[in-house]
Amino acid sequence: MQRQNSLPYDQSAAAEWSAIVLATPEPCRAALDRLMTRDGEKLAHYFYEHMLSHPQASVFLSAEAVHQRLHQSMTRWLREIFRHPMDDTAGIVAHQRLVGEVHARIQLPVHLVSRGARLLKHHLHLSLAGEFSDAQLCAQASTYANGLIDLALELMSVSYERNSQREARTDEAYRLFAIGQNVGVERERQRAVLMEWTNEVMLALHRAGPAPLPALRKSEFGMWFHHKAIAMFEGDSEVEHIVDIIERIDNVILPLLRPRDGAAGEIDRVGDLQDEVDNLKFLLATLFERNQEAENGRDALTRLFSRRFLPAVISREINVSQKRKSSFALMLIDLDHFKRVNDTHGHDAGDLVLQQASSLLLSSVRNGDFVFRYGGEELLVMLVEVTQESALRIAELIRSKFETSPFSLSQGRSVSVTASIGLALFDGHPDHQYLVKRADAAMYEAKQSGRNRVVLAP
Known part of the structure; x- marks a missing residue:
């Protein structure tokens, strides 16, 4: 369905792409092709050098990924959109949509891509000034470069929006599915593993040796909470309180408890631990009780995640x-x-x-x-x-x-x-x-x- 809906837009975009090309004098198109063949790698390096300098970029990009994969992809992209003669406009349009899909999957902010395109166009204008002695041809070449980069960015953005919406719907469906699991069974299971961790800590306190106490974050309960429960109960205020309790237990209370430390305040610290565990149990029970049991979204045969x-x-x-x-x-x-x-x-x-x-x-x-x-x-x-x-x-x-x-x-x-x-x-x-x-x-x-x-x- 999505492919059928996108066909008219793709055809319109391909026609617009061809119109930009045909409206540009042949010497300008040939100059951009030569420039990309000669300096495409330098322009790609310039693009990612400035992209990586943005504080948000490190979440999505790394210097290693740029060096191993993205630099070459960017070089190919520049040479593709400015190839002369241009004989596969439909293929170029489809490729821009594919790039937009990838950006949506990795949730790369649109403003980072737009920023990179803006800086790239500025650098291109400076490079084109050295390619032409005729000011009018230089201006036409700049207009041509702007038009193709802007249209490519538009195609990416349309695909990005469509795929982001689909990902958001799937993510919300997963969250609703996770909420709808057998609450009673899951509640009892997590109470049991939390009790097991508490008992493990108490036993470790009475064993000889300097071994560290088991962290709640690394326990069966901790992994379930951080990797599943946060998705199940997203938006509930109790989630943040439970995260705080887990961090307080691991970073404040447990470091003060050492096997056989003989300190006078050990009993008080054990009491502090039990208080925090009790608070955690109460918050967890509140979360479970708030959500209704409605099993759906599993594979019908295996009952595994869909x-x-x-x-x-x-x-x-x-x-x-x-x-x-x-x-x-x-x-x-x-x-x-x-x-x-x-x-x-x-x-x-x-x-x-x-x-x-x-x-x-x-x-x-x-x-x-x-x-x-x-x-x-x-x-x-x-x-x-x-x-x-x-x-x-x-x-x-x-x-x-x-x-x-x-x-x-x-x-x-x-x-x-x-x-x-x-x-x-x-x-x-x-x-x-x-x-x-x-x-x-x-x-x-x-x-x-x-x-x-x-x-x-x-």
Whole structure:
């Protein structure tokens, strides 16, 4: 539907692009083409040098990303829009829309792109002054450059707006879905893990040795709260209070509690800890009680997260990782020879295998992790707050479980199923599709190289 709606605009934009080109004298177009062929890399360097100098740019861009990928992309873009003769106007228009989609996915502010375009046009005008001895031709070349850059920016902005609106709708749908989970079950689960953490701290206080006390932020409860609950209860005032309590416990109370420190005020500090935990429980209960139970948005067969929420979840995790300087990983899992299960035992048997595979994954990951039905026999896991070593360890554990666990069918039958796993760690790239594609490529390599293995994306 979106593609059909965009066709008239694309055709109009292509006609406008052609009109700008045809209205410009051939010497001016040829001069811009020569300039980009000769100085395109310098102009791209100038663009990103000034872009990176903006304080907001560091959230979306890094010097490494610019050096490895974006500098070359910008050079190609400049040479593309000023190519002479211009023989694929429709393709150029489509490319500007694609660039706008990428900007929307990474939530790159429009004002940063506009600022870069403004500085680029200024630099181009200075460069063109040295290309012409005729002032009129120089002015026409500047008008030509302005027109194409402005139209390219307009095309990007239209695509940016459309995709941003779609992302916002998906993000809101995910939030509503998250709110609608089984509140009673989730409430009891989180009360239990919070109690486990409290008991762990109390036991650590009575053990000998200088080992630090377990941080609430790094506990099962802490990871669930920061990676799931904040999305579930976004906008509720209790969320900020709980964040403050977690930080106060980890940064103020726990550092004063040391195993066997023998300090006179130790009992008072334990009391302070219990008071904060009680406050946390009260705020959490308030959040749960405010939200109604309405289970929807799960995959009908596996009861895992629906794939439609994947962009919203990954985008949130990218923001969390950038703020907290942490990392996460995607694990894309394909059940080996799944078609053989369906062909040999029937589709009902295949459904049973998928349901058991989903249960296996859910029992193998932590509270803060996410498990999705990605499509067909493909499942996707997002592991939060992991290093490369710990992600590989979890992926290998899951692969081993698939290999050694019989999958039950009807009438007492069972079948063996292995899994090919592609693992990709977040490397700072702000586009969530880029990370999914890396995991997908790694999974494909695992299948091509013999199946039943884990492959780490480069």
